[in-house]
Amino acid sequence: xxxxxxxxxxxxxxxxxxxxxxxxxxxxxxxxxxxxxxxxxxxxxxxxxxxxxxxxxxxxxxxxxxxxxxxxxxxxxxxxxxxxxxxxxxxxxxxxxxxxxxxxxxxxxxxxxxxxxxxxxxxxxxxxxxxxxxxxxxxxxxxxxxxxxxxxxxxxxxxxxxxxxxxxxxxxxxxxxxx
Numbered sequence: 001x002x003x004x005x006x007x008x009x010x011x012x013x014x015x016x017x018x019x020x021x022x023x024x025x026x027x028x029x030x031x032x033x034x035x036x037x038x039x040x041x042x043x044x045x046x047x048x049x050x051x052x053x054x055x056x057x058x059x060x061x062x063x064x065x066x067x068x069x070x071x072x073x074x075x076x077x078x079x080x081x082x083x084x085x086x087x088x089x090x091x092x093x094x095x096x097x098x099x100x101x102x103x104x105x106x107x108x109x110x111x112x113x114x115x116x117x118x119x120x121x122x123x124x125x126x127x128x129x130x131x132x133x134x135x136x137x138x139x140x141x142x143x144x145x146x147x148x149x150x151x152x153x154x155x156x157x158x159x160x161x162x163x164x165x166x167x168x169x170x171x172x173x174x175x176x177x178x179x
Contacts (some may be wrong), residue, residue, distance in 0.1 A: 003177045006129035007034075007149040009136075010169035015041050018144035021167040022047045025148060028163060032152035036130070036145040056115040059109040066108025070101045129178050135171065145153045147175060 012018045018035060022044060025033055035044055078084075079091035118124075130136055130147060139145050146169075150159050157174070164172045 005047075005150050005157060006175040006177045007032075007147045007152075007155070008157065008164055009130065009133055009145055009147040009173050009175050010164040010167060011135060011138075011171045011173075012144040012146065013145055014170050015044070017167075017169070018146055019044055019047065021146050021164070021169070024167055025146070025163070029154050030148050030152050030163075032149040032155075034130075034147040034149060036136075036139040036147070038140050038142060038144075054120070055113060055116060059113045061167075062112030063105040063109035067101050067105035070104035071097055074100065127178070129175050132176050133173050143170075150175075150177070 005096045012021060015037065018037065019041065022035060026047065033048060035041075035048060037044065075092055078093070078097075083091050085091065087119060117124060130145075135143070136145065146157060146164070146167075148164065152160075153162070161172055161174075
């Protein structure tokens, strides 16, 4: 019994060729696509439907929680738990609490962003099926790759390979399944 492939991958020399292939695949009805590039391509992210709207919200909410906890802790310590009236200043001296509150808000936002991105991207990923494709290491140097995943509703190994070959790539290879 042979295992179904993870997908079929095409290698392109330029970012424009990759973008054209992604657009053609979208027009052909393929929905489960993955693209690899040595540098960010904003047009490509839009074509693939990548949305990053949740990350700023993670940072914002975590920053608010951190700021709230820090301000509350300072208030509790200075006004309720151990009040010291030094020089007639008010116990709730909010201007003195602001610098530490901002620093903690930034710390919490940064930490939550890191943890959130690791969870969203499912990192660290020690192995991925595309790593087994010959020549894929050039994705971090000077090549651009498009992979049509095997779980795409339109995926048929021969037809998908033929579609990718029609996009005039440098090479088309099958991505073996994990395990």
